[in-house]
Amino acid sequence: MTIAAIILLAGMTVFLFNPLIFLPLCLIAPRQAAKSLYKLDIPIYEEFWQKAYGWWVAILPMWWKKYFIQARGIEYYSPSVQVKYYFAYMEKPEDVIAKMTSEGQDMLWQKSDDSVRILLAQNGYQPSVEQLKQLNDVVLSHVLKAYPRYRTISQEVLQLLLNRKMLELFIPFVANNGLSPKMISKVFASNDAELIENTQKALERFSEKQTVVRTQSNGTYGHGNGEEWQLFLDEKKGKSLCLSAECSMNLWQYEYFHKAGFSLSAEAICSFLAGGEKEMCKLILNFEPKESFNAKALALIAANPKLKSLQLLAKQADVDGNAL
DSSP, X not given: OHHHHHHHHHHHHHHTSSHHHHHHHHHHSHHHHHHHHHSOOOTTHHHHHHHHTHHHHHHSOHHHHHHHHXXXXXXXXXXXXXXXXXXXXXXXXXXXXXXXXXXXXXXXXHHSOHHHHHHHHHTTOOOOHHHHXXXXXXXXXXXXXXXXXXXXXXXXXXXXXXXXXXXXXXXXXXXXXXXXXXXXHXXXXXXXXXXXXXXXXXXXXXXXXXXXXXXXXXXXXXXXXXXHHHHHHHXXXXXXXXXXXXXXXXXXXXXXXXXTTOOOOHHHHHHHHHHTOHHHHHHHHHHSOGGGOOHHHHHHHHHOXXXXXXXXXXXXXXXXXXXX
């Protein structure tokens, strides 16, 4: 085996890595040459030839060099080379961004247009507040919805949204995440009636969802706080819960919700049916009035044999109940 390995390596040295063969091969078939240089997986031997031809790869124009970068890994190259590679290899730009170093992504943000900046944000890049301030409202909207999945935005970014009066971003964030006392003070100090009203409504939606989540596991022995949930429902009598609060309910909360005289919105029904959780869907099909099931809900039922079966059982139970 040792002799065979020596003969193989000697043959590769003479017939592949010989400069008279390998250098022209890099120009004629760069993809194959790159794989030969960086994908051999032969310790010491592979490292020797990578160092021996490192100078050659460095001076190759990007059209040829991109194959060697792809084979070796973009993270081994400087930020400027990474940016050049990004524009030279555009087959899957998302994959390139994911493999770039943070320094390379920074340089790409600086040297690119807004479409690439949006793509960077969609693939995990975290621009600074100063970078965000340089964007126009349309691009800023796209970037913030992507980064960081529109969940953890700093106070500085929220202030930027307020300064630009971008309520279409500010209000949904408040509804999902709440607002710090400092930002609440700034909102009410603005004397903007529309902003204040919308912020109040968003905070109410946030509070409703938080109550749903908190009471699920805030009771005795972790079984949920039914007493607090019932008091909350009593307080909401004659009103409706926001969609996010409805969709956050678990099984026992929904049973309380129904007994208190509430009905789910059509959107919440669709959300639960799309989730397909058997026990919850069974209760919904038994509790909710027929007129609450819109065309989308009926389509979700028709497309799921288990839901269809539950629907038929619910109809039969209704018929039996009426007969009695």
